[in-house]
Amino acid sequence: TPAPSQTAASAPPRPLANPTIFIPVNRTPEMQEERLKLPILAEEQAIMEAVSENPIVIVCGETGSGKTTQVPQFLYEAGYSSEDSIIGVTEPRRVAAVAMSQRVAKEMNVSQRVVSYQIRYEGNMTEETRIKFMTDGVLLKEIQKDFLLLKYRVVIIDEAHERSVYTDILLGLLSRIVALRAKRHLPLKLLIMSATLRVEDFTQNQRLFTTPPPVIKVESRQFPVTVHFNKQTPLDDYSGECFRKVCKIHRMLPAGGILVFLTGQAEVHAFCRRLRKAFPTRGSRPQEKEEEKDSAEAMRKFKKSRTRARKAQAVALPQINLDNYSVLPVGEGDEDREAEMDEEEIVGSDLDLDLGDSEADGGEQPDVSLPLHVLPLYSLLAPEKQAQVFKPPPKGIRLCVVATNVAETSLTIPGIKYVVDCGKVKRRHYDRVTGVSSFRVTWVSQASADQRAGRAGRTEPGHCYRLYSSAVFGDFEQFPPPEITRRPVEDLILQMKALNIEKVINFPFPTPPSMEALIAAEDLLIALGALQAPPKEERMKQLQVSQLSCPITALGRTMATFPVAPRYAKMLALSWQHDCLPYTIAIVAAITVRELFEELDRPAASDEELTVLKGRRARVAQMKRTWAGQGASLKLGDLMVLLGAVGACEYAGCSPQFCQANGLRYKAMLEIRRLRGQLTTAVNAVCPEVGLFLDPKMQPPTESQVTYLRQIMAAGLGDHLARKVQSEELLDEKWRNAYKTPLLDDPVFIHPSSVLFRELPDFVVYQEIIETTKMYMKGVSAVEVQWIPTLLPSYCQFDGPLEEPAPTYCPETGRVLCYRTSVFYRVGWPLPAVQV
Ligand code: ADP
Numbered sequence: 001t002p003a004p005s006q007t008a009a010s011a012p013p014r015p016l017a018n019p020t021i022f023i024p025v026n027r028t029p030e031m032q033e034e035r036l037k038l039p040i041l042a043e044e045q046a047i048m049e050a051v052s053e054n055p056i057v058i059v060c061g062e063t064g065s066g067k068t069t070q071v072p073q074f075l076y077e078a079g080y081s082s083e084d085s086i087i088g089v090t091e092p093r094r095v096a097a098v099a100m101s102q103r104v105a106k107e108m109n110v111s112q113r114v115v116s117y118q119i120r121y122e123g124n125m126t127e128e129t130r131i132k133f134m135t136d137g138v139l140l141k142e143i144q145k146d147f148l149l150l151k152y153r154v155v156i157i158d159e160a161h162e163r164s165v166y167t168d169i170l171l172g173l174l175s176r177i178v179a180l181r182a183k184r185h186l187p188l189k190l191l192i193m194s195a196t197l198r199v200e201d202f203t204q205n206q207r208l209f210t211t212p213p214p215v216i217k218v219e220s221r222q223f224p225v226t227v228h229f230n231k232q233t234p235l236d237d238y239s240g241e242c243f244r245k246v247c248k249i250h251r252m253l254p255a256g257g258i259l260v261f262l263t264g265q266a267e268v269h270a271f272c273r274r275l276r277k278a279f280p281t282r283g284s285r286p287q288e289k290e291e292e293k294d295s296a297e298a299m300r301k302f303k304k305s306r307t308r309a310r311k312a313q314a315v316a317l318p319q320i321n322l323d324n325y326s327v328l329p330v331g332e333g334d335e336d337r338e339a340e341m342d343e344e345e346i347v348g349s350d351l352d353l354d355l356g357d358s359e360a361d362g363g364e365q366p367d368v369s370l371p372l373h374v375l376p377l378y379s380l381l382a383p384e385k386q387a388q389v390f391k392p393p394p395k396g397i398r399l400c401v402v403a404t405n406v407a408e409t410s411l412t413i414p415g416i417k418y419v420v421d422c423g424k425v426k427r428r429h430y431d432r433v434t435g436v437s438s439f440r441v442t443w444v445s446q447a448s449a450d451q452r453a454g455r456a457g458r459t460e461p462g463h464c465y466r467l468y469s470s471a472v473f474g475d476f477e478q479f480p481p482p483e484i485t486r487r488p489v490e491d492l493i494l495q496m497k498a499l500n501i502e503k504v505i506n507f508p509f510p511t512p513p514s515m516e517a518l519i520a521a522e523d524l525l526i527a528l529g530a531l532q533a534p535p536k537e538e539r540m541k542q543l544q545v546s547q548l549s550c551p552i553t554a555l556g557r558t559m560a561t562f563p564v565a566p567r568y569a570k571m572l573a574l575s576w577q578h579d580c581l582p583y584t585i586a587i588v589a590a591i592t593v594r595e596l597f598e599e600l601d602r603p604a605a606s607d608e609e610l611t612v613l614k615g616r617r618a619r620v621a622q623m624k625r626t627w628a629g630q631g632a633s634l635k636l637g638d639l640m641v642l643l644g645a646v647g648a649c650e651y652a653g654c655s656p657q658f659c660q661a662n663g664l665r666y667k668a669m670l671e672i673r674r675l676r677g678q679l680t681t682a683v684n685a686v687c688p689e690v691g692l693f694l695d696p697k698m699q700p701p702t703e704s705q706v707t708y709l710r711q712i713m714a715a716g717l718g719d720h721l722a723r724k725v726q727s728e729e730l731l732d733e734k735w736r737n738a739y740k741t742p743l744l745d746d747p748v749f750i751h752p753s754s755v756l757f758r759e760l761p762d763f764v765v766y767q768e769i770i771e772t773t774k775m776y777m778k779g780v781s782a783v784e785v786q787w788i789p790t791l792l793p794s795y796c797q798f799d800g801p802l803e804e805p806a807p808t809y810c811p812e813t814g815r816v817l818c819y820r821t822s823v824f825y826r827v828g829w830p831l832p833a834v835q836v
């Protein structure tokens with residue numbers, strides 16, 4: 001149980017900041033006056049009393065009430081920081097960490113040597129630092145190095161209402177750290193700040209906080225906001241609809257700033273260009289050029305932190321080295337979702353994706369009599385440019401800020417009277433089958449839409465224009481569910497194991513994933529070699545008492561650094577060798593998109609259509625064979641087809657015509673290209689030394705690279721191995737050409753659409769099993785039996801040394817014997833009895 005702070009029983013072993021001290025802050029009178037207007041100032045006393053009496057305190061208050069800027073100052077003035085124990089504040093977004101550290105330094109009239117920030121690639125910490133703003137990822141990394149967080153006297157988890165997975169895990173960890181620190185008489189204060197009153201998951205959760213922490217509510221001073229719904233919801237072009245709405249407001253409505261919510265950086269830029277063209281001000285052109293230059297500069301800076309490609313050494317023997325992953329250079333991990341999205345868009349623009357900018361040049365006549373002060377706001381925007389939005393616009397000119405989701409709760413822009421909300425947000429989406437994450441534009445939640453509307457009523461009554469109907473709004477989810485409940489957990493479990501939390505089942509999640517999800521996650525991680533497999537009996541015992549406690553392996557640690565599902569993380573970790581990364585990335589991207597090929601199996605309405613369909617099916621089958629190739633390449637099977645299709649399509653410029661002619665779905669191919677960009681960025685973030693650049697037109701892999709790729713895919717799909725039932729063990733006809741898998745009793749078959757349908761290799765790995773008339777494996781790739789003990793050791797059991805040199809199928813025992821360094825293993829799952 002968390003002990004009360006500062007017990008007098010024994011003297012602390014080390015001097016701590018003394019909260020009874022008052023540190024005077026030399027604010028300017030203007031700043032002091034501005035602060036006094038903030039609602040949170042009225043609660044200073046209450047907050048500080050709660051903090052002094054409780055180890056953990058929750059502060060709830062509307063966006064803009066002053067939580068982020070003021071609470072750290074309250075704590076500072078009350079003496080909660082000293083040379084060696086400071087105040088730490090986590091933000092889910094980089095942009096907030098940087099902007100807020102600047103703002104607080106300015107309010108306190110001190111330099112950034114005292115109020116500093118730390119984000120993934122940069123920071124301005126000094127030995128004078130007393131308040132440190134950082135991303136949640138940075139604090140997680142620090143916990144890995146110093147579990148007790150001894151550097152901190154106070155930790156503030158800001159924006160906890162977002163319920164990002166990192167925030168949730170940080171809270172779970174901090175609940176334990178606070179207790180441990182109390183035991184050591186080095187008390188740590190934890191403040192949780194939320195923009196909504198929905199904090200039951202923190203207060204009503206006995207495992208997280210044994211005594212419910214006090215909740216301090218900050219009264220909001222909101223002016224009424226009139227919400228206007230669209231009669232109809234635009235289907236595609238919400239950006240165009242936003243544009244028309246802004247023009248109307250600007251032309252017809254009284255003075256007051258406009259805030260537009262869009263979803264991404266490229267969209268924001270295009271929108272700004274269009275607005276500036278329609279309502280030019282003096283100097284808007286050069287400003288725009290400069291902004292674009294800056295965003296290119298930001299990207300260059302990002303890229304500079306990676307050095308050029310290190311050529312993997314060529315090895316004659318095509319055998320992937322399973323130990324090689326440990327030499328993978330691993331950079332600092334700090335996930336900033338927003339920044340990732342922005343980077344991904346820039347990668348996209350290198351590939352000349354259509355950024356929806358085309359209509360910007362036609363249409364509206366510039367209206368010089370109605371200038372508009374247009375400013376963009378998104379995560380990767382240079383800090384000086386971000387600061388622009390807080391400055392008053394030129395006299396007599398209306399301000400219009402075009403923002404991504406950062407303006408929803410992280411940053412509050414003064415003087416906004418009109419909000420234009422497209423209703424969309426770019427969110428990370430997790431594919432349930434592959435676990436690969438990608439970014440998708442989806443509807444926001446009702447809570448988010450209301451937050452956005454609230455931005456219009458900060459200084460006077462305002463208006464919010466929603467570009468969707470009230471019926472559509474009624475269908476929005478009420479609150480975004482905690483991220484942890486809508487994603488697979490294998491990767492989280494892996495992350496936690498990397499933090500040396502072995503018994504994940506005991507972890508105090510604010511909202512825990514289900515037991516089945518946890519067990520499935522551990523089983524998969526064991527199969528992949530990311531966790532040490534306990535002996536079978538031991539495992540059974542563990543499951544009985546719900547004790548999952550397998551330690552992480554070296555491979556697991558490497559895998560933990562990739563932001564993809566463990567299966568694919570393993571593939572990526574192994575692909576560092578022999579320049580296989582671009583291919584693996586392409587395959588993983590293609591797998592994620594799933595249906596590359598058009599649906600041609602549909603029933604035809606007429607004979608004519610049937611002829612056309614038949615022709616197209618034949619064409620697709622032929623192309624698949626071409627892409628699969630011969631020999632080694634054919635053995636990579638359907639995964640080779642994916643690679644071939646992606647490569648061929650890119651060579652043809654990814655044109656709709658090419659896709660149409662070859663039965664590929666054009667949208668899917670564009671999506672793959674986008675995902676390849678994202679994955680390339682992700683790999684670069686993990687290992688900057690690799691310096692991977694996305695070349696859409698990759699060269700086909702060499703024959704030995706194909707062999708490596710087969711091994712890489714087999715290693716990653718390790719829990720999806722199937723063995724051909726040999727003719728001598730046939731029980732009955734239903735097992736003809738069938739395969740046996742560890743988990744299913746029924747025979748499974750290679751899907752007729754697979755290029756390996758007629759090949760029938762002895763061992764295969766598959767992407768997924770679908771059930772139609774039979775159980776069919778899709779996405780099949782052949783595995784050599786001698787690879788199994790090395791690549792998929794969890795299927796093997798030690799079977800005593802034997803002299804035979806080659807792995808063989810043994811009909812007497814019904815087992816496959818695999819040979820490695822004079823030791824036999826057997827592929828350990830039951831097979832149908834042998835017919836003698
Ligand atoms: P909260 O965290 O509760 O959402 P903040 O502490 O971020 O609120 O903001 C409090 C006030 O400070 C807001 O009115 C906001 O407009 C103002 N503010 C924040 N950053 C700046 C800045 N860089 N320049 C001017 N005003 C700012």
Ligand code: MG
Nearest residue numbers: 067068409410
């Ligand atoms: Mg805030």
